[in-house]
Amino acid sequence: xxxxxxxxxxxxxxxxxxxxxxxxxxxxxxxxxxxxxxxxxxxxxxxxxxxxxxxxxxxxxxxxxxxxxxxxxxxxxxxxxxxxxxxxxxxxxxxxxxxxxxxxxxxxxxxxxxxxxxxxxxxxxxxxxxxxxxxxxxxxxxxxxxxxxxxxxxxxxxxxxxxxxxxxxxxxxxxxxxxxxxxxxxxxxxxxxxxxxxxxxxxxxxxxxxxxxxxxxxxx
Numbered sequence: 001x002x003x004x005x006x007x008x009x010x011x012x013x014x015x016x017x018x019x020x021x022x023x024x025x026x027x028x029x030x031x032x033x034x035x036x037x038x039x040x041x042x043x044x045x046x047x048x049x050x051x052x053x054x055x056x057x058x059x060x061x062x063x064x065x066x067x068x069x070x071x072x073x074x075x076x077x078x079x080x081x082x083x084x085x086x087x088x089x090x091x092x093x094x095x096x097x098x099x100x101x102x103x104x105x106x107x108x109x110x111x112x113x114x115x116x117x118x119x120x121x122x123x124x125x126x127x128x129x130x131x132x133x134x135x136x137x138x139x140x141x142x143x144x145x146x147x148x149x150x151x152x153x154x155x156x157x158x159x160x161x162x163x164x165x166x167x168x169x170x171x172x173x174x175x176x177x178x179x180x181x182x183x184x185x186x187x188x189x190x191x192x193x194x195x196x197x198x199x200x201x202x203x204x205x206x207x208x209x210x211x212x213x214x215x216x217x218x219x220x
Contacts, residue, residue, distance in 0.1 A: 010073035029058040068146040097121040114158040114211030158213040167215040
């Protein structure tokens, strides 16, 4: 979500990735050194002050960062390739099932819990312990831009608890498969925010959801 808090958190995270302070990032971008300071984020009247599009663009250019990567920081991406070694032991590659997102909506590929089943799955190598119940989906189309591009692979963990803000893959009882951000859920409904700002969010009745699984990593 493009909130004041998340935009500034993403700038802080971008600075941290490059071992810079917010002031150091501003200097690198050719901006006033105080441009990204915490004192500049709230006006003297207590109103939220947003960074300008120009200042963000200069920071991305100075750090050679793609807009999609910055948006991943805004959306609090679960894991990226640089973090994977902290969660999964590198060097212990395992084979995990791989399926195209377009195929996932057709029948016969999943059991009732959203775990891979049946024939037609391909395979991909991924560093994870054998007990991890995970599978991979290959993104097709542009509906998940800017975070996930056509051809990207997302790693999905069915059966894990999902919380507000998690990226999830949802399959409806009608066979529709979508990748969204969990915004809110109650005993009867699930509210999903769209990853692509050009697409609207969805509100689904829980009875209309076959399964929902958390996205834990994406190749980009």
